[in-house]
Amino acid sequence: MSAAAYLRCFLGIVYRELLRFVHQRGRFIAALVRPLVWLIVFAAGFRMALGVAISPPYKTYILYEIYIVPGLIGMIQLFNGMQSSLSMVYDRELGSMRVLLVSPLPRWFLLLSRLAASTLVSIVQVYAFLFLAWAYGIRLPYGNALLLLPALFLTGLMLGSMGLLLSSLIKQLENFAGVMNFVIFPMFFLSSALYPIWRIKEGSPLLAQLATFNPFTYAVEMIRFSFYGQVNVHAVAVTLGVTAILLALAILGYNPARGMMARKRTTEA
Amino acid sequence: MIPASPTPSALCVEGLTFSYSGKPVLEDVSFKIEPGEFTVLLGPNGAGKTTLFSLITRLYDSRVGKISINGAEVRAAPGAALSRLGVVFQQPTLDLDLTVRQNLLYHAALHGLSRRTAAERMEEKLLRVGMQDQVRARVRQLSGGQRRRIEIARALLHEPALLLLDEPTVGLDIASRRVLVDHTHSLCEEQGVAVLWATHLIDEVEDRDTVIILHRGKIRAHGDVATVTAAAGSASLGGTFQALTEGRQ
Numbered sequence: 413m414s415a416a417a418y419l420r421c422f423l424g425i426v427y428r429e430l431l432r433f434v435h436q437r438g439r440f441i442a443a444l445v446r447p448l449v450w451l452i453v454f455a456a457g458f459r460m461a462l463g464v465a466i467s468p469p470y471k472t473y474i475l476y477e478i479y480i481v482p483g484l485i486g487m488i489q490l491f492n493g494m495q496s497s498l499s500m501v502y503d504r505e506l507g508s509m510r511v512l513l514v515s516p517l518p519r520w521f522l523l524l525s526r527l528a529a530s531t532l533v534s535i536v537q538v539y540a541f542l543f544l545a546w547a548y549g550i551r552l553p554y555g556n557a558l559l560l561l562p563a564l565f566l567t568g569l570m571l572g573s574m575g576l577l578l579s580s581l582i583k584q585l586e587n588f589a590g591v592m593n594f595v596i597f598p599m600f601f602l603s604s605a606l607y608p609i610w611r612i613k614e615g616s617p618l619l620a621q622l623a624t625f626n627p628f629t630y631a632v633e634m635i636r637f638s639f640y641g642q643v644n645v646h647a648v649a650v651t652l653g654v655t656a657i658l659l660a661l662a663i664l665g666y667n668p669a670r671g672m673m674a675r676k677r678t679t680e681a
Numbered sequence: 682m683i684p685a686s687p688t689p690s691a692l693c694v695e696g697l698t699f700s701y702s703g704k705p706v707l708e709d710v711s712f713k714i715e716p717g718e719f720t721v722l723l724g725p726n727g728a729g730k731t732t733l734f735s736l737i738t739r740l741y742d743s744r745v746g747k748i749s750i751n752g753a754e755v756r757a758a759p760g761a762a763l764s765r766l767g768v769v770f771q772q773p774t775l776d777l778d779l780t781v782r783q784n785l786l787y788h789a790a791l792h793g794l795s796r797r798t799a800a801e802r803m804e805e806k807l808l809r810v811g812m813q814d815q816v817r818a819r820v821r822q823l824s825g826g827q828r829r830r831i832e833i834a835r836a837l838l839h840e841p842a843l844l845l846l847d848e849p850t851v852g853l854d855i856a857s858r859r860v861l862v863d864h865t866h867s868l869c870e871e872q873g874v875a876v877l878w879a880t881h882l883i884d885e886v887e888d889r890d891t892v893i894i895l896h897r898g899k900i901r902a903h904g905d906v907a908t909v910t911a912a913a914g915s916a917s918l919g920g921t922f923q924a925l926t927e928g929r930q
Contacts, residue, residue: 417792432776510738517791
């Protein structure tokens with residue numbers, strides 16, 4: 413296969429994902445409403461209850477609603493990553509996964525393209541959310557919005573790989589609710605998305621410790637620092653490392669020799 | 682990939698064995714399909730048809746046995762093998778929200794076809810299945826039979842040597858089933874495409890077809906309809922199928 417064939421394949425996968433996104437308006441609206449409810453309702457309540465002292469990258473005292481925006485961006489990508497990867501397992505998407513995998517191009521390339529495509533969709537959602545946050549009057553350094561791109565891409569890739577890995581490991585995924593309870597909620601709440609780790613530590617050192625083991629914490633911090641034009645090297649390194657591991661495992665999970673696809677579908681034999 | 686002989690078999694399965702959790706699903710399955718041959722893989726539910734298809738399409742691998750498509754071994758040269766393979770899966774795999782054109786162009790992209798080649802082939806293949814007027818229709822608006830025809834056109838876009846169809850008539854009415862069976866036969870005759878058609882419905886088999894009867898993971902009979910029927914000492918293929926698949930372990 414020529415380089416042009418690879419490029420056509422990649423563009424085809426991205427284009428399809430964008431088309432599907434355009435057609436699934438419900439999913440788009442849900443993706444925006446979820447963080448907006450947190451930003452407008454939850455943050456308004458917590459603004460009074462929780463003061464956020466100065467800690468990097470912030471140089472002054474900030475309002476709580478400003479603190480949680482990076483976390484909410486992570487939340488958008490978390491939901492999107494899980495949804496797009498796990499939808500390959502249930503609903504009609506199983507079929508489309510099969511169509512994808514009978515392409516003559518290498519499987520790692522197909523899976524990576526699919527992940528890149530869904531990451532792109534999550535980035536569109538993030539910018540739509542930032543636009544609404546701006547319209548609502550949340551004062552963020554919007555001038556740095558483009559600096560977020562690398563962090564958003566890496567976060568999307570990490571969370572998408574995680575979803576893909578889960579989809580290859582879990583034998584039966586009855587519905588999305590199980591994933592919400594056992595993956596999305598713990599990852600989101602046990603991170604620095606809603607409160608700084610030092611705040612969690614005041615309440616429970618154990619939970620704070622757990623939050624430092626959560627890769628989502630590092631993705632959120634990476635986004636937070638990018639917003640202020642800074643690079644949190646530690647966060648970037650952890651996110652990069654975790655992405656590489658998850659991606660490798662997900663690709664291995666879809667390796668036909670490992671038979672994970674086989675394990676799931678014995679009933680059809 | 683250099684083919685093993687000047688005209689390699691479209692599909693060559695040798696000594697294929699596959700088990701799941703120690704339970705054999707396929708046992709020593711071997712057969713060949715030559716270009717232009719229409720082979721019906723006949724077996725009751727649970728015979729191992731879908732597993733065989735999953736192995737041919739490389740959704741998973743078997744360590745025992747060998748599968749070659751048009752001379753390219755699936756495990757050693759997956760790219761070369763899959764580039765000559767077209768598949769119509771048992772479950773519908775079209776995107777309902779997208780148009781016929783969008784679905785077909787996506788498939789063409791997955792096979793690395795240029796936009797121009799894709800557009801030309803799309804026109805040609807849709808014409809063959811009589812769906813040329815539906816290019817811009819959303820798949821959701823089409824009937825089950827129409828969707829199947831689109832899936833066949835899609836599977837042929839990259840001009841495969843072998844076309845696999847896994848119970849393609851499930852859920853279709855009698856008229857649509859007939860159209861699909863006839864159309865696929867004409868593909869074999871006119872274009873030399875080899876077809877492997879899995880079904881559990883006897884009435885989809887025509888006298889000129891090759892039949893493989895698969896039951897509990899083993900091939901029980903293989904040959905043209907007359908030979909298979911005669912060998913079983915039965916008056917009809919239906920009788921043969923029943924005799925070979927009922928009450929046997």
